[in-house]
Amino acid sequence: MASDATHDPLSIAYYCTGHGLGHATRSIEVCKHLVERGHSVTVITAAPARVFLREVPSARFLLRKAVLDAGSKQLDPFTVDVKGSLEDYYNTAVVRRDEMLAAEVQWLQSNNFDLVVSDVVPLACTAAAMAGVPAVCVSNFSWDFIYSEYLTTQRRTEFKRLVWQIAQDYSTAALLLRLPGYVPMPAFTAIEDVPLVVRHARKFPAQVREELGLPLDAKLAILIHGGHKAELRVTEDFLPPGWVCVACNGGRPLSPDTPLPPNFRLAPADVYTPDLVAACDCVIGKIGYGTVSEVLAHGVPLVFVRRDFFNEEPFLRKMLELHGAAVEMKRRDFLEGHWGPYLQRACSLNVRYNEPTNGAEVVAARLEQVARGDAATAPKPNPMTRLRDTVVFGYLMATPKHGRVDVPDWYVNGADPNRRLGSFRNLADVAGSIPGASLDPLLKDWRVVEGDSRVLPHMPDTVAFLQLLRQLDSPHAEEQRGSGGGSDSSSTAGAAAAAADGAGAAAEMELPEFRAARGLFRWDDELVVTRAPGRLDVMGGIADYSGSLVLQMPIAEACHVALQRHPLAKQQVWKHIKARHDKLGGPRPALRVVSLHADDTNRAPTFDIDLDDLYEPDGSPIPYSSLRAYCKKDPASSWGAYVAGCLLVLAREKGVAYPDGISILVASDVPEGKGVSSSAALEVAVMTALAAAHDCSLSSRELAILCQKAENLVVGAPCGVMDQLTSSLGDAGQLLALLCQPAEVQGTTPIPPQVRFWGIDSGIRHSNGGSDYTSGSDFLNLYGPHLDSVTNIDLSVNYALREPTSHPIHENFRGGRAPALYGAKITGGGCGGTVCVLGLAGSAGQAAVDAVVKQYQAETGYTPFVFAGSSVGAARFGHLRLIRRK
Secondary structure (H helix, E strand, O other), rough: OOOOOOOOOOOOEEEEEOOHHHHHHHHHHHHHHHHHOOOOOEEEEOOOHHHHHHHHHOOEEEEEOOOOOOOOOOEEEEEEOOOHHHHHHHHHHHOOHHEEEEEHHHHHHHHHHHHHHOOOOOHHHHHHHHHHEEEEEEEEEOOHHHHHHHHOOOHHHHHHHHHHHHHHHHHOOOOEOOOOOOOOOOOOOOOEEEOOOOOOOOOOHHHHHHHHHOOOEEEEEEEEOOOOOOOOOHHHHOOOOOOEEEEEEOOOOOOOOOOOOOOOOOOOOOOOOOHHHOOEEEEEEOOHHHHHHHHHOOOOOOEEEEOOOOHHHHHHHHHHHOOOEEEOHHHHHHHOOOOHHHHHHHHHOOOOOOOOOOOHHHHHHHHHHHHHOOOOOOOOHHHHHHHHHHHHHHHHHHHOOOOOOOOOHOOOOOOOOOOOOOHHHHHHHHHHHOOOOOHHHHHHHEEEOOOOHHHHOHHHHHHHHHHHHHHHHHHHHHHHHHHHOOOOOOOOOOHHHHHHHOOOOHHOOHHHHHHHHHOOOOOOOOEEEEEEEEEEEEEEEHHHOOOOOOEEEEEEEEEEEEEEEEOOOOOOOOOOHHHHHHHHOOOOOEEEEEEOOOHHOOOOOOEEEHHHHHOOOOOOOOOOOHHHHHHHHHHHHHOOHHHHHHHHHHHHHHOOOOOOOEEEEEEEEOOOOOOOOOHHHHHHHHHHHHHOOOOOOOOOOHHHHHHHHHHHHHHHHOOOOHHHHHHHOOOOEEEEEOOOOEEEEEEEEOOOOOOEEEEEEEOOOOOOOOOOOHHHHHHHHHOOOOOOOOOOOOOOEEEEEEHHHHHHHHHHOOOOOOOEEEEEEEEOOOOOOOOOEEEEOHHHHHHHHHHHHHHHHHHHHOOOOOEEOOOOOOOHOOOOEEEOOO
């Protein structure tokens, strides 16, 4: 459009990171509008010049090549080279920082720029501030947030300083124009939300299909496979009959030594992707801003494969799910060509994005206002919102090496942080705990054929779990299964609408994991149900590795498991498993696992593996290391190692065989990453169910030790046995006394009636990181070999010693100062997680805890979850073998 500006044209320096096409394409759209408004724009980028100059052919549009940041370095389509990425940025923008800053400041001043725009180059903000030019960032994420996840595996001091330096650079910007699908960005002092900046199609779908030589009724998939040099060998059977796939791979062949089959086409290098997106039935690709914005703007579903260490991905994925535009494909199925079920599922979605998509125009107008200085002062973030973002940022910075980066459910605006999605604590409120009144309807639904139903009056969470199972086999659930609810990783527009309207439990039942759970069991056959609690570390847990006496309390929150065996003739599997089996020559027993509430912690909701894969060709169980490597191939589903590890341990240690398929539903109310042993609760519940279903007799102590072996040797986490012993052998109202080396139970100690223990979640993920280090060789020279059989000391590695060892020493001097509270301690390894509080039982103690929670919320913006009460361990609960009554 023609310029309607009443002032002289502006001169704008537009810095665009060289990482990823999405930054370039959205920057181009904004630059177009700026040039059309009569302004001069110079883009500073390391991205290919042709991408920009082809799209903005104007004398007022210039390009300057410069490398001022490094982005992310990929090892393959799904994996970031974490160390390489940090090293690249360090060598690019830290080692030469002073030199680069001086050059940019001089260049900005000599060219008399009116405004600096950054998408989203950190150094550009500081250079602008030093040159006296206002700077505005335009982005949905910032590099400090991205790199903070990389620090979970790379603890070098210079890398941590690098992240804080990037945050400092961003803090000098006058304004952040925040795009949809944004991540927490607490470094910015002023933020405005703007609509989607997106490229729109220029051709009609019929014209595009005609140019591709496709009939209008052909099913068309677009594969966006660019951005790396990895090969993908596709064959004709990757696609269902009647489908054609056009691969956008930057003009490069998918595999140089393998010609494309007839149902695949290679798009030209200079193809305008939005035209293809608008003409297709679905897009297959990764979740990045460019792809997400284009599929939403054109109403097309995205079939995606999760990537590890792309921590902006969960926020974009959530935006896709809220608008019914996401189908998740497992990495294994993508690489092996089992695409059909996912493409067919995508075609059943009704994508609805009703938000504006004129972000480029809005951003250009706002940039003009800031440059002229005649706009209203940009609003500053709400203090609580800013604190919330800071906590999330700190959550990432403190994540332990073996942990997963989580997206806390309380990040969503307006969410109740004291309520976890689908929490049985809430379901239990509905179920009640009154004997008789609440159990009569339940026992009309279920016949207990094995186990002690007398525990149920004291287990409102178990009652709620059984009611949930009944809900999954309801007429409504049957309708959903008929409409494709058996797909394990999809999102529907109906679910999105319900969630967006805050429809509570009804919306939860429409989440992908619930849809997968509906088709998990044969509802007229036996189910085995087990329960295992988490634990609160009351004393000694910090020193369990050194053989100290510990006191542990099983908490009220627990993990429930429902398990069913499937003879091959009765086994019903998800569509992608059937496609895999068809290629292998027919059905075979499979393990299917659904984990509820997976979205709380950014996990894929399902895991599956063919049970034959647990055995060598000669019939012997595979090594533990083989299953560990298998599970680590797909980080989004790597949690499956906790479940599959239990199967392999029973096969190797107890000779258990698996001739039948197995379905497992996991519903845990033990929050992850809080130091209350969510993994042990899962392992103990699964192992108990497996043993019961396969007639394997285990003592309670043996059960715990086998669960520890699964976590040590399959998951790869060198934990002690304290957690598993407590989850198995604990009892309500009792402290379990343990010696962890060796694994000996010393007995139980009743909790006196006049005192009570609470656990207060700090909101920061449990971590063992530290700042004072000693090398492995120095440690062994001083102290000799260590006793832990599941960890190794690397002579060349520096280990944190002083800070972790100071924790148990200082623990002796901690005490309570609030009325009715006697003392408090950080649980487990410390450095975050849950704080254990000892206080007076009754209303006085509860009021004191409530006051602490209220003060913590006021100071941080985060309302901590409070653990209160205890429950029986898995051994006392046993198992229930149930059959649905007709």
